[in-house]
Structures are given as C-alpha cells and as structure tokens.
Amino acid sequence: MVDSINRIATALESAKVITREAAAVATSKLGESSYRHYSEGIAPEQLRELLNSRNSREVKDGLRRIIAIIASGEGPIDVETYFSDVVKNITFGEAKIKTLVCIYLQRFAESDPNLALLSINSLQKTLIDGDPEIKALSIKALADIRVSSLHPIVLHSLKKAVSDSSGSVRSEVGFAILKLFIARSDEFAEELLQLLDQLLSDADPQVVSSAVLVLHECFPERLDLLHSHFRYFCSVLHRMDPFAQAAVIDLLIRYCKMFLPRPKVVNSSSETGESVPLPDKYNEILFPVYDTEIHPDLDLFLKSLERLVYSSNATVLLATSNAFLQLATPAQFKKSRLPQALVRAVSSSSNLGVQIILLQSICLLSSIDPTLFLPYVKKFFVLPSDDATVGSLKIKILSILTNESNVKFMVKELKYIISNSKSSALVIAATNSLAVCAMLSPGWEAYIIKGLISNMEIDKLPTAVLGSYVDVIRVLVQRNPKRHLSSIMKLVKVLDARKALSDNARASVVSIVGEIAAFEYKICPDILRKLAGTFAYEGSETRCQILLLSAKLLSYEIEKFKEEQPNETYDFSQSRIAQICQSVVHLASFDEDFDIRDRARAISSLYDTGKYEIATLLFQAPKPSPKMTLINDDMEVGDHIVQQLGDPGLDKFVMEYYKMIPWNDEESNDTDDLRNPATLKDYSRYASSLSGSFTSGSKSSATHIKQESPAGISHTPLASHQGKKYRLQTLDEFFSDIPSTRATKKKIIIQEESSSEEDESDETDGADDGDEDSTDQSSSSSSSISVHNNN
Known part of the structure; x- marks a missing residue:
C-alpha cells in the first residue's frame, strides 16, 4: 500500500514538473520577460545531460534553454562553460539544432577559437545542404566568427556560394563580404571586389540590395562599377530592400554628378530660347518660366524615384528628397509630391527620433525654398501630444513659412502656444518665432512688443521665459529705438520690479538703455544712478553692461560740454555723471571677473589721459541692426546656420547630408556606350522545379540575360542540358517522367x-x-x- 502511494506521488510530482516546463515554454513566446522562467528551474548537470543526449528532442530543449539564458541576460548558469557541449551538436541533421548552435557560435566563438574551429568543417558541409535557410545561416555564422585564422576559409566558402541557386544565400554572401572587408580589408580587398562585381550583375533584386550596400560601405569611390548597371538599378530600384534603396540613391546621385552632363534650363518666356546650365545652388534660376533639357539617363533616374514617394521608410524619403535637391529644378521637386510625402511621414511615424530627423530636414528644405511646404503649413501646428523637441521644430518651420499672406493666423497660433503651453521650451520657441513675424511690418512689430511687455507682468512666469521675452524685445527695439521709446521705459520699470530676472535678461535691458542715450540722454543718468547702487549684487553680464553704460554716458556729456564750451577744460569733480562713472570703474577694478577688470582699466586710462575722441569712437559707434534671417544666403546648403535667437541650429548630420555636390563638367562628355547594359546572371536555373525538365544537379553555366530596355529584363528561353528549349509540361508528361519506386x-x-x-x-x-x-x-x-x- 505504501509503495503504491509512493509511486503515485512520484508520478504526480513528475507530471507537475512537466506541466511547469510546458507552461514555461508556452509563455516564452509571449515576450522576453518569460525567458528567465523557462530555464530557471534546471540544474547545470541536467542542462549538460540534455546537450549531450542522442535524442534530438532533448538536445533542442537544452539549446533553447541556453538561448533563453542568453536572451534574458541573467541567471545562475554560465552558458559559456557549455561551449564544447553546444558546438558538437552542429553535426545533427536537424535544421533547428543547427540554427541554435550557429546563434551560440556568433556570441561565444571568440572566447574559445580552437574549439570554434572544430565546428568549421560541419558548417562548411551545410553549405551543400538542400535547404537555402540552412546554407544562408551557415554563411552568416562563418562570417560572424571573428577568428583571424578563419578568414581565408570564409573567403573560400564565399567564392563557392556566390553562384548558389538561392537568392537568399547569395544575398547573405554580400553581407559576409562586408564583415570580411571590415576585418581584413588590407589583404582581401581585390578578391572581395571581384565577388562584389559578380553580385552586382545578379538578376535578383534581393541580391543586388546586399551588393549595393557593400559597395556603398566598402568601396564608395568605385563609381565606375556602376557604368553597366546604372539603367538596371533604376529599373529595379522600387523592388530593392528599403535599406538598400537609400544606399543606391546616394551612389547614383554622386554618379550622376560625376559622369552625366549638367541639365540645361531654357527660358520659355522669350522667343530666343536662351538656355543656361543648371545653377550649382538650388533655386537660383533667373527665368520666371523655363523648360529643362535633361540627359535621358538622368531623366530615367528621376522617374524611378517618383515611385518611391509612397514608401513608408523615412530614410528612403530623405534620400529621394536629397536626389531631387541635387539633380532637379524647383519645378520638378514640387511636381514629385515629395513635400507631401515628407509631411505625411511626420504625421504617421510614432518614433521620436524619426520625427526629429524628418522635421529637421523639412526645416532645412523650407529654408532653401519655402514654397515647397507652404500648402501644408497647418500640418505643422503643435499638438498637445507632441514632444518639446518636435514642437520646437514645428514652430521653427512655421516661422520660416511665415509671409505677409499668412502672418495673421501665424501670430494667432504662436500666441495660443505662449498662453496655453506648459513647456518652457515651446514658449521660448514661439516667442522667438514671433520676432520673425514682427519684422514683416512696423505695425506687427509694435503689436508684438506691446503683447510681450504685457505678458511680462504675469507674476508666476518662469525666469527662462521672461529672459526670452527681453531678448526678443531687445532685438526688435534695436531696429528703431526712437519708435519704441515708451516700450523701453516699460522695460526699465520691469527691471526695477522683477528682481528675479536672469542675468542675461537684465544685461539686455541695460544695453537697450545705452541705445537711447543718443537721442534721449536726459532719462539715462537717473537709470545709471539706480543701477550703480546695485552694481555689486548684479550678475557678471549685467555688471559689464553697467560699466559700458557709465562710460558711454560720460562720453556723451564730455562731447556736449566741448560743443558748448570749446575753450574750457572738462572738470570731472563738477560732474555727477563723471562721479558715478568713477565709482563704477572703481568697483569694477576689483571685480572677480578679469574681463570686467580689464575693461575698467581701459576706460580709466582713456579718460585719465584725456583721449576723449577715442572714447567717443569706441562708445558712441552705432550698432548694426540685428538680422533675424534664418538662413544665410551666402553659405552653401550644408553650411547653413540657424540664427534664431540662440537656437542651436540644425543637426550637423542633416546639414552634411544635404550638402550640395558640385557637377563634374569635365567628365560629362562621355558617350552613352559607357552605360550599355551588362549581361545579368540568373542562377534560378540551378533550382529544382516541379514543372521543369531540368534538375538542380545540372552543371551547366548560369543562364545569361540581356537587358533590352531600362524598364525591365528580357529573359531568353531557358535551355535544358540537352540543348532543347524549355517548355512547360502537361500533367501526363510530368507523371510519365517519374521512375517506378519498385526495386526490381x-x-x-x-x-x-x-x-x-x-x-x-x-x-x-x-x-x-x-x-x-x-x-x-x-x-x-x-x-x-x-x-x-x-x-
């Protein structure tokens, strides 16, 4: 009786363990968080027994537990100690076991190169496996094992696999070439280039995708390899993988600039038909109405890009927009519907990084040509769900697209952001954009200054926001101080009332007071008197501006004295301004900031030695009006700098990406024979077919296909090994070819x-x-x- 109970208890315990393991395996498919639960209940000895079992089911279970521990990144078991137990299972004929072993090898092959080399023979044997996935995985595993002594073997394997009948295997060969080039570019460059040239002639777009990526990363200067493939790449561009589309577009842009003639712009508004070459800078065509004379191959490339407008990949859209910016006219750019595609990509993308890159690119393109995105200006209104960086970029784009026709609702939108946004970054960006709107007319300038000053009276206003208000007002007032005298007086009152103003903002207000000293001198001494009393408590920037204001007012008073009493000597002891200036200079000479100390000594030296004319030239020189232009027209596209009130500007990557490439006019006279289509290689002949009369064991060479037109490939009829033309068989003919299964x-x-x-x-x-x-x-x-x- 007791034995029966013990057996029943043992069976129940085993069933419990099996149930838990099955549940762990099932839940491991739900997410990475379940990886740890799948392998936490096994002992190291049990795991070794599973890996050394002759049962493929137990071996797969052990390998899955190993991979689960690697994926979770935690666990009491050190999976690296099972290296020999895992690697020896590469000899199993089951595809899943080989896949798991290859994944393990990619991770830990470097830790034990000698044992890793023992698996190379088995990996090489899988290169003749009938399953293309196994062969591709073997190539990937061989290339990922970063052991220097293995590289010649990898190169030999790639030479065999480059003509495999499976496109996925040949595509993996391309990626293996990239890895081998990174590891041993100095030794194998020529041989890898020959393999790459063979892959570029492949008829499978998937293989061409990997080959183009290798060319872009490893041999970017070998544009001559594209001569015979240019038209074919244009025809299959829409069929390539997205990561390869961006690479091939970049290569073809540089190819067109190097080997194709520059397009010509023909004036359609005149009867003479005057034509000029396409300018190096975008949007510099002087003709109001024009036609374009373009090379057929360049036209083929631009037409192939039009199909990529509907791509959902942001990188492809950016590469396409760069191609039209570099090679096309503004009319062609607008007609391509790329601006609409970029705006749509911003709205549809949920990735913050992608949105930022797209908006920065739109910002740069709209700075070059605002008409590209004017029809979609409402798409850049800030949404409550937008990140602060995204919202700031949208506001920057709105300021670039602002003109006299839309300034009214632009100001309304910016004021709404300032009033309702809880993000200080968005409020500062909207305030800066208001300055751009204010420069369109004096009326808008006065209206915006008045609104900003009224907002400064709000009590719970962040210091950074208050400082941005002062900066914008200073920039606008400095354009015409006489017109905004009342606004300056309100700023001075704010300077007294708001002691929490930032040092930069207070320094800006003091500098504005110095601007009005030339025409309203009488109100400045009293302001200086109040500022001198708090000199020791101000920030370094404010102290510097107070020192300059005192020197400037003293130069004005000395100049006025010389005009009224030219024969008299100016007496510093009888002037209150001079006494205040001497007091400020004395305090500044002991300042902790060496720049302020040096300025104080220079000012004291000028006035003590009687060099009043030099002081007048230094302190009364008019300042130039600030320019709020977002783009400096004298710079190249890649060197544009956003100058919008302390804005850090666009990302350097974006500016470098859109940098204009000059046309090489010396090489543009090459004949069209240079781009005659190459003979493409179709390795699908080697693949076994249920409806064909040829087998995968055929040793004949790959079928060659001749391009007849850029739009497609004209396939010649495939010939069997008997020299006959291939044709589809009927069902009776197909079954009549099947041999009998009987032995005798x-x-x-x-x-x-x-x-x-x-x-x-x-x-x-x-x-x-x-x-x-x-x-x-x-x-x-x-x-x-x-x-x-x-x-």
Whole structure:
C-alpha cells in the first residue's frame, strides 16, 4: 500500500514538473520577460545531460534553454562553460539544432577559437545542404566568427556560394563580404571586389540590395562599377530592400554628378530660347518660366524615384528628397509630391527620433525654398501630444513659412502656444518665432512688443521665459529705438520690479538703455544712478553692461560740454555723471571677473589721459541692426546656420547630408556606350522545379540575360542540358517522367510455337513498364513461361 502511494506521488510530482516546463515554454513566446522562467528551474548537470543526449528532442530543449539564458541576460548558469557541449551538436541533421548552435557560435566563438574551429568543417558541409535557410545561416555564422585564422576559409566558402541557386544565400554572401572587408580589408580587398562585381550583375533584386550596400560601405569611390548597371538599378530600384534603396540613391546621385552632363534650363518666356546650365545652388534660376533639357539617363533616374514617394521608410524619403535637391529644378521637386510625402511621414511615424530627423530636414528644405511646404503649413501646428523637441521644430518651420499672406493666423497660433503651453521650451520657441513675424511690418512689430511687455507682468512666469521675452524685445527695439521709446521705459520699470530676472535678461535691458542715450540722454543718468547702487549684487553680464553704460554716458556729456564750451577744460569733480562713472570703474577694478577688470582699466586710462575722441569712437559707434534671417544666403546648403535667437541650429548630420555636390563638367562628355547594359546572371536555373525538365544537379553555366530596355529584363528561353528549349509540361508528361519506386521489375515473356506469336513476344520484350499489366494477363493462358529480372 505504501509503495503504491509512493509511486503515485512520484508520478504526480513528475507530471507537475512537466506541466511547469510546458507552461514555461508556452509563455516564452509571449515576450522576453518569460525567458528567465523557462530555464530557471534546471540544474547545470541536467542542462549538460540534455546537450549531450542522442535524442534530438532533448538536445533542442537544452539549446533553447541556453538561448533563453542568453536572451534574458541573467541567471545562475554560465552558458559559456557549455561551449564544447553546444558546438558538437552542429553535426545533427536537424535544421533547428543547427540554427541554435550557429546563434551560440556568433556570441561565444571568440572566447574559445580552437574549439570554434572544430565546428568549421560541419558548417562548411551545410553549405551543400538542400535547404537555402540552412546554407544562408551557415554563411552568416562563418562570417560572424571573428577568428583571424578563419578568414581565408570564409573567403573560400564565399567564392563557392556566390553562384548558389538561392537568392537568399547569395544575398547573405554580400553581407559576409562586408564583415570580411571590415576585418581584413588590407589583404582581401581585390578578391572581395571581384565577388562584389559578380553580385552586382545578379538578376535578383534581393541580391543586388546586399551588393549595393557593400559597395556603398566598402568601396564608395568605385563609381565606375556602376557604368553597366546604372539603367538596371533604376529599373529595379522600387523592388530593392528599403535599406538598400537609400544606399543606391546616394551612389547614383554622386554618379550622376560625376559622369552625366549638367541639365540645361531654357527660358520659355522669350522667343530666343536662351538656355543656361543648371545653377550649382538650388533655386537660383533667373527665368520666371523655363523648360529643362535633361540627359535621358538622368531623366530615367528621376522617374524611378517618383515611385518611391509612397514608401513608408523615412530614410528612403530623405534620400529621394536629397536626389531631387541635387539633380532637379524647383519645378520638378514640387511636381514629385515629395513635400507631401515628407509631411505625411511626420504625421504617421510614432518614433521620436524619426520625427526629429524628418522635421529637421523639412526645416532645412523650407529654408532653401519655402514654397515647397507652404500648402501644408497647418500640418505643422503643435499638438498637445507632441514632444518639446518636435514642437520646437514645428514652430521653427512655421516661422520660416511665415509671409505677409499668412502672418495673421501665424501670430494667432504662436500666441495660443505662449498662453496655453506648459513647456518652457515651446514658449521660448514661439516667442522667438514671433520676432520673425514682427519684422514683416512696423505695425506687427509694435503689436508684438506691446503683447510681450504685457505678458511680462504675469507674476508666476518662469525666469527662462521672461529672459526670452527681453531678448526678443531687445532685438526688435534695436531696429528703431526712437519708435519704441515708451516700450523701453516699460522695460526699465520691469527691471526695477522683477528682481528675479536672469542675468542675461537684465544685461539686455541695460544695453537697450545705452541705445537711447543718443537721442534721449536726459532719462539715462537717473537709470545709471539706480543701477550703480546695485552694481555689486548684479550678475557678471549685467555688471559689464553697467560699466559700458557709465562710460558711454560720460562720453556723451564730455562731447556736449566741448560743443558748448570749446575753450574750457572738462572738470570731472563738477560732474555727477563723471562721479558715478568713477565709482563704477572703481568697483569694477576689483571685480572677480578679469574681463570686467580689464575693461575698467581701459576706460580709466582713456579718460585719465584725456583721449576723449577715442572714447567717443569706441562708445558712441552705432550698432548694426540685428538680422533675424534664418538662413544665410551666402553659405552653401550644408553650411547653413540657424540664427534664431540662440537656437542651436540644425543637426550637423542633416546639414552634411544635404550638402550640395558640385557637377563634374569635365567628365560629362562621355558617350552613352559607357552605360550599355551588362549581361545579368540568373542562377534560378540551378533550382529544382516541379514543372521543369531540368534538375538542380545540372552543371551547366548560369543562364545569361540581356537587358533590352531600362524598364525591365528580357529573359531568353531557358535551355535544358540537352540543348532543347524549355517548355512547360502537361500533367501526363510530368507523371510519365517519374521512375517506378519498385526495386526490381519483372518482365514476362510468352513463348509460343508460331512465328507470328514469336514476333509478338519480341515486341513485348521492348515494351515499357506501362504494358506489364497486359503481359501478365496473357501469361495466365500460356503453356510455358520464363521470368527475367529487369533492373
């Protein structure tokens, strides 16, 4: 009785363990968080037993637990100690086991190169496996094992696999070339280039995608390899992988600039038909109406790009926009519908990084040509769900697209952001954009200054926002200080009332007071008197501006004194301004900031030595009006700098990406024979086909296909190994080619006395197996029969 209970308890415990393991395996498919639960209940000895088992099911279980521990990144078991137990399982014939072993090898092959080399022979054997996935995985594993002594073996394997019948295998060869080039570019560059040239001639767009990526990363200067493939790449561009589309577009842009003639712009508004070459800078065509004379190959490339407008990949859209910026006219750029595609990509993307890159690119493109995105200006309104960086970029784009026709609702939108946004970054960006709107007319300038000053009276206003208000007002007031005298006086009152103003903002207000000293001198001494009393408590920038203001007011007073009493000597002791200036200079000479100390000594030296004319030139020189232009027209596209009130500008990558490439006019006279289509290689002939009369064991060379037009490939009829043209078979013909599965075939020959029957038996000897049934029926009535084995 007790033994029975023990057996039942043991069975229940085993069932419990099996159930938990099955549940762990099932839940591991739900996410990476379940990887740890899948392998946490196994001991190291049990895991080793699974890996060393002869049962493929147990080996797969052990390998899955190893991979689960690697994926979770935690666990009490050190999976690296099972290196030899895992690697030896590469000899299993099951595809899943080989896949798991290859994944393990990619991670830990460097830790034990000697043991890793033991698996190379098995990996090489899998290169002749019938499953393309296994062969591709073996190539990937060989290339990922970063052992220097293995590289020649990898190169030898790639030379064999480059003509494989499977496109996925040849595509993996391309990526292996990239890895091998990174590891041993100095030794294998020439041989890898030959393999790459062979892949570039492939008829499979998937293989061409990997080959183009290798060319872009490893041999970017070898544009001459594209001569015979230019038209074919244009025809299959829409069929390539997205990562390869961006690379091939970049290569073809540089190819067109190097080897194709520059387009010509023809003036359509005049009868003479004047034509000029396309300018190096975008949007510098002087003709109001024009036509374009373009090379057929360049036109083919631009037309192939139009199909990529509907791509969902942001990188492809950016590469396409760069191509139209570099090679096309503004009219062609607008007609391509790329601006609409870029705006759509911003709205549809949920990735913050992608949105930022797209918006920065739109910002740069709209700075070059605002008409590209003017129809979609409402798409850049800030949404409540937008990140602060995304919202700031949208506001920057709105400021670039602002003109006299839309300034009214632009100001309304920016004021709404300032009033309702809780993000200080968005409020500062909107304030800076208001300055751009204010420069369109004096009326908008006065309206915006008044609104900003009224907002400064809000009590709970962040210091950074308050400082941005002052900066914008300073920039606008400095354009015409006489017109905004009342606004300056309000700023001075804010300077007294708001002691929490940032040092930069207070310094800006003091500098504005210095600007009005030339025409409203009488109100400045009293302001200086108040500022001198708080000099020791101000920030370094404010102290510097107070020192300059005192020196400037003293120069104005000395100049006025010389005009009224030219023969008299100016007495510093009788002037209150001079005494205030001396007090400020004395305090500044002991300042902790060496720049302020140096300025104080220079000012004291000028006035003590009586060099009043030099002081007048230094302190009364008019400042130039600030320019709020977002783009400096004198710079190249890649060197544009956003100068919008302390804005850090666009990302350097974006500016470098859109940098204009000059046309190489010296090489533009090459003939079209240079781009004659190359002979493409179609390795699908080697693949086994259910409807074909040829097998995968055929040793004939790859079928060559000649391009007849850029739009497609004209395939010549495939020839079998017998030299006949290939044609589809009927169902009866297909089944008639299948050999019998019987090991031996018996042929029954009837022997009769008559000569006529002997002739019939001779015909029976040469009959096919399909006639055996009738022969068997006749043998039942024969008097003597003989049986022969027919193998």
